[in-house]
Structures are given as C-alpha cells and as structure tokens.
Amino acid sequence: MSVALPDAEALVAELVRQLAPRVTAETGMVGIVTGGVWLAERLHRELGLALPLGALDISFYRDDYASSGLHASVKPSQIPFEVDGRHILLVDDVLYTGRTVRGALNEIFDYGRPASVSLVVLADRGGRELPICAQHVGATLTVPARAKVVLSRSDGGVLTLQLERDA
Amino acid sequence: MRNPQLNAKGELRHLLTIEGLPREILVHILDTAKSFLGVTEREVKKVPLLRGKSVFNLFFEPSTRTRTTFEIAAKRLSADVVNLAIATSSQTKGETLLDTVDNLSAMHADMFVVRHAASGAPFLIASHVKPHVHVVNAGDGRHAHPTQGLLDAYTIRHYKKDFGRLAVAIVGDILHSRVARSLIHALTTLGAPDVRVIGPQTLLPTGVERLGVSVHHDMAAGLRDVDVVVMLRLQNERMRGPLLPSAGEFFKAYGLTPEKLALAKPDAIVMHPGPMNRGVEIDSTVADGAQAVILPQVTFGIAVRMAVMSILAGASS
Amino acid sequence: MKIHIKGGRLVDPRHGIDAQRDLFIAAGKVVGVGAPPEGFHANRVLDAAGLVVAPGLVDLSARLREPGFEHKATLESEMRAAVAGGVTTLAVPPDTDPPLDEPGLVEMLKHRAKSLNLAHVHPLGALTARLEGERLAEMAELADAGCVAFSQADAPLPNAEVLWRALQYAATMGYAVWLQPQEPSLARSGVAHDGEVATRLGLAGVPPFAETIALATILALVRVTGTRVHLCRLSTAEGVAMVRQAKREGLPVTADVAAHHVHLSDVDIGWFDAHFRLVPPLRSARDRDALRAGLADGTIDAVCSDHAPVDEDAKLLPFAEAEPGASGLELVLALTLKWAAEAKVPLASALARVTSAPAAVLGIDAGHLGIGHGADVCVFDPAAHFRVTPDALRSQGKNTPFLGYELAGVVRYTLVSGHLVHEAPAA
Numbered sequence: 001m002s003v004a005l006p007d008a009e010a011l012v013a014e015l016v017r018q019l020a021p022r023v024t025a026e027t028g029m030v031g032i033v034t035g036g037v038w039l040a041e042r043l044h045r046e047l048g049l050a051l052p053l054g055a056l057d058i059s060f061y062r063d064d065y066a067s068s069g070l071h072a073s074v075k076p077s078q079i080p081f082e083v084d085g086r087h088i089l090l091v092d093d094v095l096y097t098g099r100t101v102r103g104a105l106n107e108i109f110d111y112g113r114p115a116s117v118s119l120v121v122l123a124d125r126g127g128r129e130l131p132i133c134a135q136h137v138g139a140t141l142t143v144p145a146r147a148k149v150v151l152s153r154s155d156g157g158v159l160t161l162q163l164e165r166d167a
Numbered sequence: 168m169r170n171p172q173l174n175a176k177g178e179l180r181h182l183l184t185i186e187g188l189p190r191e192i193l194v195h196i197l198d199t200a201k202s203f204l205g206v207t208e209r210e211v212k213k214v215p216l217l218r219g220k221s222v223f224n225l226f227f228e229p230s231t232r233t234r235t236t237f238e239i240a241a242k243r244l245s246a247d248v249v250n251l252a253i254a255t256s257s258q259t260k261g262e263t264l265l266d267t268v269d270n271l272s273a274m275h276a277d278m279f280v281v282r283h284a285a286s287g288a289p290f291l292i293a294s295h296v297k298p299h300v301h302v303v304n305a306g307d308g309r310h311a312h313p314t315q316g317l318l319d320a321y322t323i324r325h326y327k328k329d330f331g332r333l334a335v336a337i338v339g340d341i342l343h344s345r346v347a348r349s350l351i352h353a354l355t356t357l358g359a360p361d362v363r364v365i366g367p368q369t370l371l372p373t374g375v376e377r378l379g380v381s382v383h384h385d386m387a388a389g390l391r392d393v394d395v396v397v398m399l400r401l402q403n404e405r406m407r408g409p410l411l412p413s414a415g416e417f418f419k420a421y422g423l424t425p426e427k428l429a430l431a432k433p434d435a436i437v438m439h440p441g442p443m444n445r446g447v448e449i450d451s452t453v454a455d456g457a458q459a460v461i462l463p464q465v466t467f468g469i470a471v472r473m474a475v476m477s478i479l480a481g482a483s484s
Numbered sequence: 485m486k487i488h489i490k491g492g493r494l495v496d497p498r499h500g501i502d503a504q505r506d507l508f509i510a511a512g513k514v515v516g517v518g519a520p521p522e523g524f525h526a527n528r529v530l531d532a533a534g535l536v537v538a539p540g541l542v543d544l545s546a547r548l549r550e551p552g553f554e555h556k557a558t559l560e561s562e563m564r565a566a567v568a569g570g571v572t573t574l575a576v577p578p579d580t581d582p583p584l585d586e587p588g589l590v591e592m593l594k595h596r597a598k599s600l601n602l603a604h605v606h607p608l609g610a611l612t613a614r615l616e617g618e619r620l621a622e623m624a625e626l627a628d629a630g631c632v633a634f635s636q637a638d639a640p641l642p643n644a645e646v647l648w649r650a651l652q653y654a655a656t657m658g659y660a661v662w663l664q665p666q667e668p669s670l671a672r673s674g675v676a677h678d679g680e681v682a683t684r685l686g687l688a689g690v691p692p693f694a695e696t697i698a699l700a701t702i703l704a705l706v707r708v709t710g711t712r713v714h715l716c717r718l719s720t721a722e723g724v725a726m727v728r729q730a731k732r733e734g735l736p737v738t739a740d741v742a743a744h745h746v747h748l749s750d751v752d753i754g755w756f757d758a759h760f761r762l763v764p765p766l767r768s769a770r771d772r773d774a775l776r777a778g779l780a781d782g783t784i785d786a787v788c789s790d791h792a793p794v795d796e797d798a799k800l801l802p803f804a805e806a807e808p809g810a811s812g813l814e815l816v817l818a819l820t821l822k823w824a825a826e827a828k829v830p831l832a833s834a835l836a837r838v839t840s841a842p843a844a845v846l847g848i849d850a851g852h853l854g855i856g857h858g859a860d861v862c863v864f865d866p867a868a869h870f871r872v873t874p875d876a877l878r879s880q881g882k883n884t885p886f887l888g889y890e891l892a893g894v895v896r897y898t899l900v901s902g903h904l905v906h907e908a909p910a911a
Contacts, residue, residue, distance in 0.1 A: 057202065060214035060477070069178070069481025070216075073198050076205040083210075110211035171755055186684065265800055285802030286686040287756030308804070310686030345686060373689060374680035 008151065008159040011122050011138030012039070016046045018136050019089070019120065023047050028081050028088045028114075030054035032104050035093030035151035038159060039122055043091060054079035061103035083112030089136075093151035094161075095121040098132035123161060125149050171293060178482040181293045181302040182475050184311040185352040193356055197321050199474035200467065206243065207470060216477050217246035220277040224250045225267075226305070227283040232441060233305050233315075236465070237280045240472035246278075268292050276300060278476065286310035286345075301479040303472075309343050314475055315440055316349025318468040320357060322460055323395050325467065326436050330354065334361035336389050336431075337380075338421060339399035339448050340370045342410075346440045347399055348378070355379040365389035366421060369410040386421060390430040397438045398423050398448050406447070414447045424450045428458065436460045485527050485902060486510040488520070489863060492532025496539060497836035498843075498852035507537055509859040512902035517855060528904070530897055532863055538835050540572025540603075540860030540898065542842040542851045544740050544788040545716065546813055548574070548605070549880075550593065552581025557793035557880040559593075562813065563602035565879035567906040569814035570862030570895040571789070572603050573843070573850045578610040579637035585610035585621045587629035594630050602905050604860070606846060608635040608662060611650050615639035620650055623659055632846055633660040633714065638763050640668030648705050655711040660847065663702055664716040665723065666764060670694035675804040677767040681750040687804060690765050692720040699726050706735050714845050715739040718784060719764040721774030728783040738845045739783065741775050742790035743819040744810055744885055748772065752885065758799045758806035759885045762790075779837060780829055786842040787823075789816040793881020811881035818891035821866060825892070831866070859902040865910065868894035 028051050031040025037055050044053045059065075059074040090104055101119060108114060119134040125141045143149055148164040170187045174180040179192055206214055222241040224234050229252060241248045253267060268279070278301045281289045286308030293302040306312040320330075327333055335354055341347045341364050354362050355378070364375060365383045376382050383389030390396065406414040423437065437449075437459045445451045453459060487509040494505040494517065501517070508516030508524055515521050546566065549557040566574055576593070578584035584593070590607050597605035609631030613619040616639075623634055634654060641647050641663075654661045671694040676682040678689025699715070703726065706713050718724055718741050727739045744762060749769040753760045760766055778784040792809025799806050812819075816838060824834030843851030850860060872889045874882035898906035 060202070060206070060216050065216055065481060069483065070199065070477050073195065074202040076202040078205060106215065110206075110213065111209050263797060263800065264802070283802065285804050287804075288802040290756045291758075291800070291802055307802075308686050309688075348684070348686060372683040373678045373691070374683050377680040378684065 005141065005149070005161040005163060006123075006139045008122060008161045012042050012046075012159060015043060015120060015122070015136055015138050019043065019047055023049060023089075025050040026086065027051070028054065028083070028086045029091060030056055030079060030088060030108065031091045032100060033057040033075050036091045038151065038153045039093055040091035042159070043120070052080040054081065056104050056107050058100060058103035058107055061107050063099055063103070077107060079108070079111045083108065083114050085113070085115050088114045088117045089120050090117050091120045093122050094149045095119070095124045095134050095137075096127050098128045098130035101132050102130055122151065123149060171290060174482055176483060179478055180482045181289075182313050182479060183289050183293060183302065183304045185313045185316050185349050185356065186311070188356065190356050190358070193317070193320070193353065196317055196471065196474050196478060197324060199478060200321055200470040203470040203473040204467070206473075207466070213243050213245055215245045217241065217244040217480055220246045220480060221275055222246045222248050222278045222280060222476065223271050223276045224248065224280045225271070225282070226250070226252050227281070227288070228306070230282055230306070233282065236468050237303075237305060237472055240469050241476060243469070244473055244477055246476070264288065264291065265295050268295060272296060272300065278303065278480065280305045282306045284308055301482070303475060303479065306345055309345055309348070311349050312345040313349050314468070314472050315346050316353040317475070318464060318471040319350045319397065319438060319440070320353040321467045321471050322438060322464050323436075325463070326460060327394055330357045330359045333359045333395060334363070334393040335359055335395040335397065336363045336365055336393045337397045337399065338365045338386070338389070338423065340401050340405060341366055341375060341399070342370045342372045343402065343405065344399050350397060351378050351380055363389050363393070367411070386427050387430060390427055393431045394435055395438065396423060396428065396431055396435055400440060400442065401444055401448050414444075418447055422446070422448055422450060423453050425452050425456070428453055438464055441465070486524060487899070487902065487904070488526035488529045489532050489537050489861065490529050492535045492537035492863060494537045494853070495832050495835055496853040497832045498539070498840035499854060502832045507853065507861065509861070509899065509902045512859055514853050514855050514857055514859045517853065530863065534867070535863050535865050535896055536831070538862045538864070539839040539851050539853050540862045540900065541570050541817060541838045542573040542846065543571045543791070543813065543816060543838070544575045544786055544842045544845060545577055545742075546571070546574040546789055546791040547579070547793065547809070548576055549793060550580065550596065551589065556795045559596050560600055561878065561880040562791070562793065563597065563600055565813045565877065566603045567898040567900065568878045568895060568908070570817045570864055570898050571813050572860035572862065572898060572900045573846075573848070574603050574605050575632065575846060576605055576607045577637040578608050578635055579615060579639060583610045583615045584608070584626070584631070585613050585615070587622070587625045590626055590629040590631055601903070603900055604850070606630070606632045606848065608633050610634065611636050611661060612641070612646065617641040617643060617646055620653055623654060624657055627657070627659060632848065633662050635662035635716070636664070638664055640666075640672070642668045644701055647701070648709070651705050651709040651711040651713070655709045660712040660714055662714040662716055664764070665695050665698035665702055666690075667694045667697045670697065671764070675761060675765065676753065677750040677765045679750060679768055681753060685753065685756060685803075692722060692767065692771070695720045695723045695764065696726060699723055703730050703735060703737070706730075706737060710736065712736045717742050717745070717764055717790060718775060718778070719745055719767050719771060721771045724774045724778035724783055728778065731783060738785045740786040740788045740842070740845070741779060741784050743787050743812055743816045744790070745772065745775055746779065746787060746823050747819060748885055753803070756803040757885070758801060758803050759810065759883055759887065761803055761806045761808045762810060763808040776823060776827055779823070780827055785837070785845055787816065787820050787837045788842065789813045791879070793879050794883045796882065799883050809883065811877060811879045811884045813879060814877055815872065815884065815886055815891065817862070817864060817895065818870075818893040819886070821893040822891060859899055861897070861899040862895060863897040864893055864895045866893055868892070868910065870894050
C-alpha cells in the first residue's frame with residue numbers, strides 16, 4: 001500500500017481541539033454505526049458531554065437496499081435525548097459519497113426537528129455524490145477511487161485508519 | 168427437497184412456515200425485529216425501507232387483528248398497502264385462487280400477505296408468482312402462522328433471554344392450531360429443550376410427539392416448573408360437539424387459573440395469541456395478572472412483521 | 485388380418501408360459517403359440533426380438549369421464565391412453581354424470597366405446613340409484629345392458645342396512661359387488677393419512693381405521709350373504725391382514741390396489757403437492773410395504789391404474805381443495821414392472837396381477853393368450869425407459885404423482901381382438 005494514511009489518534013486529538021470551544025451542556029452527539037460510534041465514544045468522553053451518546057444504524061435508510069438487501073445484523077438505533085430544538089453533532093469515521101450521511105439525517109429527523117446538525121468526520125476522502133460537506137474534518141485524504149478507507153479499533157481502544165483494495 | 172422458501176443463495180424469499188428454516192435465519196429475524204422495536208418507540212414510527220413497494224394483504228379468511236398488524240408493519244416500512252378481503256363467494260364464481268393472484272400481480276404487487284382457510288394455500292401462491300414477488304403466510308388452515316410463531320419466540324427471548332434451558336407448555340386445542348405448530352417449530356429450531364403440549368386426546372393431532380414435543384393430558388404434570396405457558400384459543404365451534412362436551416368442562420380441566428399457574432415457575436410468563444376467551448381457556452385474574460405478557464406480544468408482533476417483510480424484500484430475486 | 489409376432493419372450497401367466505415363442509393371430513383370435521396353424525400366411529410380421537409378448541392388460545378401474553366430465557377427458561383420449569399403456573380391457577366405475585344407474589347410459593357408453601374400436605370397456609353399474617346410497621339401482625336391467633358388477637365407486641354408503649340389502653339382492657341375482665372400504669363418517673373431511681405428515685402439514689386426516697371399520701362391516705355382511713365382493717383400493721396394512729384372513733376363511737372376496745399406493749407414501753406429498761391428493765390417501769411407508777407384501781403373496785389379486793384424469797385447474801388448488809385422482813393408464817405396466825424388479829417377483833407373477841388375475845375378478849375371458857381366444861396382446865420392451873412428462877402422456881389428464889420419474893417398460897405394440905391399435909417401435 002503506497003498511500004500513507006494519517007494517525008487516527010492524532011486526528012481525534014485535532015477534532016477535540018476543534019470542537020471543545022463549541023460544545024455546551026446542551027449539545028447532543030450521535031455516532032453512525034460502526035466506526036462513527038467508535039469515534040463518537042472517544043469525542044463524547046474527551047469533550048465531557050453531559051447528554052448521553054446516541055447511535056444510528058442507518059440500514060433501514062439505505063438507498064441501495066433494493067439491490068443489497070438487509071443481510072448484516074442491524075443494530076438498534078437509539079437517540080437517548082430530546083432531538084427537538086437541539087444542536088446535534090453527527091459523527092462518522094470517513095466521509096465519501098455522502099449517502100450514509102443522507103440516511104442518517106433522514107433518521108434524525110424521524111426522531112424530531114433539531115435546531116442544527118453539524119457533521120464531524122475523522123477523514124474526508126472526497127468523491128461526493130450528494131451536496132453534503134462536513135463542518136469538522138480531521139484530515140482530507142487523496143486515495144484511489146477503488147480503494148476503501150476503513151477505521152478499526154484495537155482491543156485497547158486505539159483507533160487506526162486503514163486502506164483496503166476493493167475487490 | 169429444496170425448501171421452497173429459500174432462494175438459490177439460501178436467502179429467505181418467502182415466509183411460509185418455520186419448519187425447515189435454519190436457526191440463523193430465525194435469529195436474524197428476531198435481531199432485526201429488536202432494531203425495529205426502537206423505531207416503533209420514536210416520534211416518527213416509520214422508516215423508508217419499502218418506499219415504492221406495494222404490499223397486498225390478501226385475506227381469504229376474515230381476521231381484523233392479524234391484518235391490522237401486517238398493515239401497520241408495512242406502513243411503518245413506508246410501503247403502499249392494499250387490503251383485500253376476499254370472500255370465498257367470489258371464488259365460487261369461477262375465479263380460482265391463482266386467477267386472483269394473477270390479477271393482483273398485474274397491479275404490480277411486490278408482496279402478498281396471505282391468510283387462507285386451506286393449509287398450504289400460500290405454498291401454491293409462492294410457487295406461482297414471479298421471482299421478484301414475495302409471499303408471507305399470515306395463517307393457512309391448521310398448518311402454519313409463522314409470524315405469530317416468531318413473535319411468540321421473540322416474546323420468550325425478550326423475557327427469558329436464552330432458549331437453552333427453557334420449559335415451555337402449549338395448552339389447549341393443538342389439533343386445529345397453526346399457532347401451536349409454528350411455535351413448536353420455532354422453539355425446537357431455536358434450541359428449547361423441553362416443549363410440552365397439554366390437552367385432551369381429542370384436541371391433540373396424531374403423532375404430535377414426532378414434532379419434538381412431550382405430550383401431557385394433565386395440567387398438574389404438564390405445567391410443573393415451566394418457564395412459559397402458552398394458552399391457545401378454543402374456537403367457539405369446537406366447544407360443544409364430538410371433541411368436547413362443553414366450554415365449562417374444558418375450563419375445569421385445562422383453563423389457566425391462578426392455582427394451576429402456581430405449578431409453573433414463580434417467574435413464568437403467560438402468553439396467548441389472542442383473541443382470548445376469558446373463562447374458557449384463561450381466567451381473567453391470570454389474563455390481567457403480572458405474569459401475563461399478552462399485550463407486549465402484540466407490540467412485538469409489529470416489529471417482527473416489519474423484520475420479516477424487510478428481510479424478504481431485500482432477498483435477491 | 486393375420487399377424488405373426490416373432491421372436492419375443494412370451495409370458496402368459498394363466499397358462500404358465502414364460503419362454504421364447506412366436507404368436508400367431510388370425511380373425512381376431514390367437515391361432516398358434518410356438519407354431520403356426522397349417523397354411524398360416526401372415527399379412528404382417530412384428531419383430532419382437534428382445535421384447536416381452538404378454539396378454540393385454542386388464543385394468544379394474546379407469547375413469548373415462550364420459551358422460552359428464554368431457555372437460556377432464558373423453559372416451560377417445562383415454563382409450564388411446566389405455567392402448568398406449570398396453571391396457572386392452574377396462575372396467576369403468578359408475579361415477580359419471582349422470583352415474584351409470586340406468587341401462588340407457590350403459591348401452592350408450594358401450595356403444596361409444598365399441599365404435600372407437602380401441603380397448604374393451606366393461607362398465608360397472610351403480611349399486612344404488614344416483615350413487616346416493618339409499619335406493620337400490622335396477623341391477624338386473626343394468627346387467628342386461630352389459631354391467632359386469634355393481635359398485636358405489638368412491639361414493640359413500642353410510643347406511644349399513646342399505647349395504648346389507650344391496651349385498652343380499654346382488655347375491656340373489658348372482659352379481660358381484662365392488663366396494664371401496666372407507667367408513668364415510670371417518671373419511672369425509674380428511675384429505676391425507678392421519679399421521680405425522682398430516683399433523684405437520686395441518687391437513688385433516690383419514691385414520692387407517694376408516695378402512696378397517698368399513699372392511700369389518702363388509703366382511704361381516706359377506707359372511708351372512710355369501711355375496712362375491714371385490715374390495716377396491718386397499719390402502720392399509722391392517723386392511724391387507726383382514727383380507728388375508730378373510731380369504732383364509734374362504735370368504736368369496738378379492739382385492740386390488742392402485743399402482744400409486746404400491747410405490748408412494750404420505751411423505752411424498754412434500755409441500756402440499758396436489759398430484760398426491762388421492763382417494764384413499766397415500767398412507768405410511770409401513771402400509772405401503774404391507775400392500776407390496778399382500779400383492780406378492782396373492783392377498784391382493786390385482787394392481788389397477790385407478791385412472792382418474794383431472795383437469796389442470798382442479799389440481800391448481802390448495803391440497804385439500806384439489807380434486808383427488810391421478811392419471812394412470814399409461815403407467816400401470818411400468819409401475820407393476822418396477823414393483824416386480826424391486827420386490828424380486830418373477831415377471832410372470834407380476835404380469836398376472838395386471839392380466840389374468842383382474843380378468844378373473846371381472847369374470848371375463850381375457851388376460852391370457854389361449855388358442856382360440858381373443859387376441860388382446862401387449863408387446864413391450866422391458867429394458868427401454870421413458871420419462872413421465874405431461875407431453876409424454878396421451879391421456880388428457882396430465883396429473884400424476886410420478887411426473888419426472890424415469891420408468892422402465894415401453895409398450896411397442898398393442899393388439900385388441902387381433903387389431904394393431906398402438907404401435908411405437910423403437911426409434
């Protein structure tokens with residue numbers, strides 16, 4: 001693998017630095033299953049957010065359901081705070097086409113009407129297919145179109161970005 | 168013989184019976200249902216999964232309750248739902264079951280939810296429809312009611328966590344019960360080691376023990392130390408005739424009273440597929456008591472039907 | 485027309501022949517076995533090398549669906565199916581519409597059959613008027629019109645007194661009565677053998693004692709009336725045992741089994757395949773084995789096709805609502821051979837079950853190749869196979885549980901009264 005990826009732990013620290021001045025006791029945070037939740041758990045802890053963390057599995061909102069079906073086990077979505085009128089940080093690991101974020105936004109709005117939603121991602125690899133951008137980005141990457149950037153978490157909780165060649 | 172419910176990839180294409188389905192498929196349905204349960208507790212109880220799909224509720228036998236739960240489930244998946252109550256009279260006018268299905272298929276149905284008085288009718292429909300169309304059995308004769316069996320299994324898992332040590336008693340009219348058959352298959356597939364059926368000989372089908380259950384005619388022995396008691400509905404027309412002398416005599420022997428329930432484990436749950444005949448198969452004190460989970464069953468039923476429909480619609484054609 | 489069937493293995497169970505013999509036919513009769521009569525010059529020589537030359541089959545139950553059910557089948561389609569299957573004599577049950585309960589209908593049927601000039605047709609008369617099980621049919625009139633015996637077909641006879649009186653009356657006149665033993669109150673609502681399969685599939689069951697209770701009633705009445713009774717379509721192990729005992733006792737009873745019951749059991753229903761909806765229902769494997777044993781030891785005299793062509797719409801229904809019955813005329817020979825091969829029964833004994841034995845049940849001169857008797861002949865290739873497909877069946881009824889089976893025993897020639905009515909030489 002010739003493309004060098006940044007250290008995920010450093011990017012977490014960078015995001016904490018960006019977000020710290022903007023969060024309040026009223027800020028809600030929601031991670032997208034699975035990598036987004038890992039990242040959100042770290043940010044939530046390090047920012048010391050007061051409200052419990054939410055998690056979204058957007059399987060029920062995917063736009064490729066008709067072709068790919070509902071195979072993998074779907075985790076329950078949960079937003080354990082009132083959404084109406086709240087400023088929400090939506091967290092995902094890697095921003096690519098924007099379709100996942102679209103699904104997540106739809107699902108958030110099925111819980112209520114937030115005052116605002118800001119997108120927080122560890123890495124933006126470009127390749128957008130929808131008019132979506134992130135407000136808080138750890139790093140911007142340039143990777144081959146057929147490659148896949150994935151976040152992994154070690155048993156000790158250390159986050160790492162990896163590149164997978166698509167078959 | 169290939170299971171007609173699975174496609175070439177082994178994915179669930181139709182849900183016709185629980186019998187013969189791999190355990191992983193059942194667990195996947197139950198897990199998915201759990202996720203949908205979250206959806207039904209939100210402000211907007213709807214997900215866009217089946218948007219643009221048409222679900223036809225094809226009820227050849229009247230059942231408001233089951234039809235309603237399927238309708239709610241389909242609507243919460245954003246499907247378009249068409250309800251058709253087809254009196255058998257239109258069939259006597261010369262239109263066959265498959266004519267009806269062909270007509271509706273021409274209206275671009277994506278899924279048929281079928282209730283029919285004849286055992287096996289959904290199999291006939293499933294063997295006839297185009298590859299992209301899915302069939303859900305919502306109860307066929309005495310044969311199967313797989314979504315009910317799954318929601319019963321879901322309820323049991325919800326309260327008892329693990330099937331591996333459970334004793335479950337199913338009480339009453341097993342002979343005519345599709346609910347009992349589907350639950351028995353669900354429990355034996357999911358690994359429940361002790362499934363009992365309790366009833367008089369007249370209400371137990373020949374060879375029922377071959378389904379993997381033990382047979383009891385006496386409530387005292389049958390209910391001893393069970394974790395789950397499932398009471399079946401006794402149809403009115405069976406209450407007097409060659410099978411039973413009277414509803415009263417049935418209640419004396421097999422009705423679930425607090426005294427009989429005391430034979431089960433103290434934390435045993437009581438289930439009933441509804442609608443209940445209070446004073447025939449179940450005493451009101453029990454039906455409304457702390458151990459009854461009859462209303463949660465209904466709530467779980469919607470989530471289970473959402474799971475089934477979304478998994479079927481996602482199977483490749 | 486003089487025909488010389490040359491070089492075949494002649495199997496004539498009635499005369500105890502199983503040897504390479506030529507067969508000579510003239511003026512509709514067998515005129516020589518082994519050697520031709522003096523001055524015999526064949527107009528046609530049929531090469532039967534490698535083939536079996538047997539008496540034409542005698543089938544004890546073939547529904548031709550006329551009159552009344554021409555949308556299911558016609559006399560012509562089914563008689564062509566019969567001769568294609570090597571069947572040259574048919575007993576026709578009376579459950580037509582209207583039923584064969586008056587002489588005019590019987591005469592018409594016989595006349596129609598004769599004009600087709602294919603197989604011989606022997607109608608069974610209705611035992612009771614309109615098969616309703618209440619009033620006796622005019623048996624003597626029907627016998628004069630050509631009925632060989634009297635039967636209720638599958639129609640119930642719920643009243644034991646009517647049965648008793650019918651048997652007395654038939655005995656008085658010297659007629660045989662054919663009965664399918666099924667206690668109607670136990671069989672009425674059922675559609676499958678009352679066992680594990682019916683329980684799994686949620687199908688209403690017909691308990692095996694529906695047959696044995698009816699048999700006990702019939703045998704008790706035969707004991708007092710002495711009526712010659714033929715028991716149709718045995719299906720249970722206990723039923724076979726009762727018939728065995730009755731024969732030992734010397735009661736004048738005979739019995740048959742449907743070819744599908746010799747090979748299939750309730751497990752074969754699979755997921756509600758309506759082709760397996762039959763009356764009586766397919767029973768357990770244990771019952772099937774007992775039927776095969778009964779056939780081997782002669783308790784069961786004959787195998788019949790129980791031919792019942794059903795239109796496709798009547799089978800494309802949920803199992804319980806589908807019309808019962810299977811098309812069988814073209815399979816009965818192959819299915820009998822299959823049983824013989826599996827049960828290691830000699831060919832002549834097996835063929836006796838579809839030729840001489842059913843002829844004896846009918847009390848007619850058929851099912852053998854004696855010199856001077858009618859030349860009804862079936863010449864078949866025991867080694868050739870065919871696949872059972874809707875297209876391969878000449879019967880209008882494409883409904884058979886054996887669809888997709890590969891069966892041995894292909895009929896090459898069928899002769900009825902010395903006429904070649906079916907010809908399918910090896911390609």
